[in-house]
Amino acid sequence: MAAFMDKDFLLTTDVARKLYHEVAAGLPVIDYHSHLQQGEIAERKRFRNIAELWLGGDHYKWRLMRTAGVPEEYCTGERSDREKFDAFCRVLPLAIGNPIYHWSHLELRRIFGIDLIINEKNADAIWEQANAKLATMDTWAFLEQAKVEIACTTDDPADDLLQHAEIAASALKTRVLPAYRPDKAMRINNPGFVEYVARLADVAGMQIDSFAGLIAALAKRVAFFHERGGRISDHAIDIALPTVAATDEQLEAMFAKRMAGELLSDTEQAQYLRGLLQRIGAVYAEFDWTMCFHIGAMRNNNQRMLDTLGPDTGFDSISDMTTSNGLVALLSSLDANKQLPQTMLFNLNPAMNEVLSTMIGNFQDGSVAGKVQFGPAWWFNDHKVGNLAQLVAFANHSVLGIFVGMVTDSRSFASYPRHDYFRRLVCRQLGEWVEGGEYPDDFDALATVVRGICYDNAKKYFKL
Known part of the structure; x- marks a missing residue:
């Protein structure tokens, strides 16, 4: 019987143990999606x-x-x-x-x-x-102890990024980069949408009196983020996208309706979201960014606790919505116009593992390894079974050796040992394939795969 969480925790074969201890364990961390607060880093909380x-x-x-x-x-x-x-x-x-x-x-x-x-x-x-x-x-000590080479925060397009500038000018060894998260522009029926548009207009230094104006302001902020090291965007896709895109005229009418104080129907909200993603996706392609979609969360389900505590306090769950047809239509439309950026698809519903791990193969064009990626196990999937299932699905339907690996997706500076947990599971899975005679016992080849998944691939893919 193994001792509780000893040095070989989760490592079930000799190959896994050798790969972890000699290759994976000492690698730096690239955390390309987190919710760390830039202010807590800048002030060395x-x-x-x-x-x-x-x-x-x-x-x-x-x-x-x-x-x-x-x-x-x-x-x-x-x-x-x-x-x-x-x-x-x-x-x-x-x-x-x-x-x-x-x-x-x-x-x-x-x-x-x-x-x-x-x-x-x-x-x-x-x-x-x-x-x-x-x-x-302090917060710097957490980052440096965990060998975090790069950490991306999650930032609103209207953020001034002044604290990012402070961090960049400091002696912190970790590079802390902004990531672009336009949720407030996407959620058109949210109570503060009209006020947010006014704030975005002020920050962008331009008038927003149309849907086209909104996209122009968002694009201007992409350029602002790019100048400050931003290379990644992130979008929560919590509703099913339509297969047929709205026209420019329809999008303008929906935007005007909401700015006049009216709420959009469910169908209109989906059409608006698809239209926004299609146009901002083209902007990301122009800047050579990666566009990340986090798909399938049901958020803030307990109305009483939402009213009491606010959002993001632990009352979320997995949605069983069907997104595949609308998502494919969006990606195909961008691809048809040669405007599909590098894209990463994260799913919260494990039933979508095979859906997304096969979908990514539809849009590879040879320009970069894994241009469209199946993202790592996320949130309710981020456990032993979920991580292994994601790795197996990726391997079954794609090329596991090009996978860009793990993120913390966390607000906590104590979360970085999750990368160690993930790396042990990667080595475990590879070791079991070797042990079962499904892959040769070629340490150099295996080490290349492990280094790629745990570090190298992310650095290349995100151009960090």
Whole structure:
């Protein structure tokens, strides 16, 4: 029986162990999609204790705690940091099989050098030892300890990126780059849409009185981001796209309707989103950017808790919407006009693994390895089974050796051990294929694949 999370954790074969320890373990990290706050990096934030670090904004942990019967006051409420930490330690042992159990122990070991099991009995010792180490660390220390070479934040087109400029001029070894996330321009029925358009117009220094004007302002901000190192955009696709695109006239009418204070129908919202993505996708192609789509989330499902706590607090789930026809139509339309940028498709519904891993093959043109990529296991798929399923689907239908690998997709500076978790699973899967006689025991060839997935491919693909 293997010891709990020993040095060979998740590594089931000799080949896997050799690949991980000799190749994967020491590679730098390129985190091309995260939700780290640029301000917390610029100001070199320090965390007052491990509760703030672990529970201060982590909706994964809040969701786990609620499910285990912990009252909200210990998650997002008024209880003290220590009381919240103790509540987490008390219920985590119940979460056998949950990736948070593994991630939390990896963080404890990799960041703090603490080998204790997280439970109620060890809460005092973990609290004292972790807080002593935190007193010597700021956000830069987390990035440098994890060997993060590049970290991309998630930024609104209207952001001034001034804190990014501060970071770029600092002595931080990690390159912190902006990534372009125009959600507020995409979600046309959101209450603040009209006000947002006014803000975007002000920042872009131009009038926005039409849909064409909105696209022009967004394009101007793409150029602004590009000058400051931005090379990646990100879009949440939470509704099914239509197979037939709206005309310019229809898009202008929909934009005018919303700016006049009226809401769009569900059909109109989908048509608007498709029109925006098609036009901004062409802009990304012009700047040689990568366009990322995160597909299939049902967000903020509990209206009572949305009203109480706001969005992104742990009340999201997987959607079973069908997106394939509309998504293909969008990509094909861009491709037909030679305006399809490098594109990455992330799915939240694991039932779409084969859908997207086959879809990417429709739009490869030889210009770059994996021009259209099947993104890594994301959010509710980011666990052992989900990561392995994504790797197998990618391998079954594409060329696994060109995969650009893992992202944290996290707001937490403690999340970087997830890359270690992912790298162990990559080595595990390759090792099992070799052990089963499905691939030769060629260390050099295998090492090339591992280095590519864990580091090299992302650096080339995103031109970082």
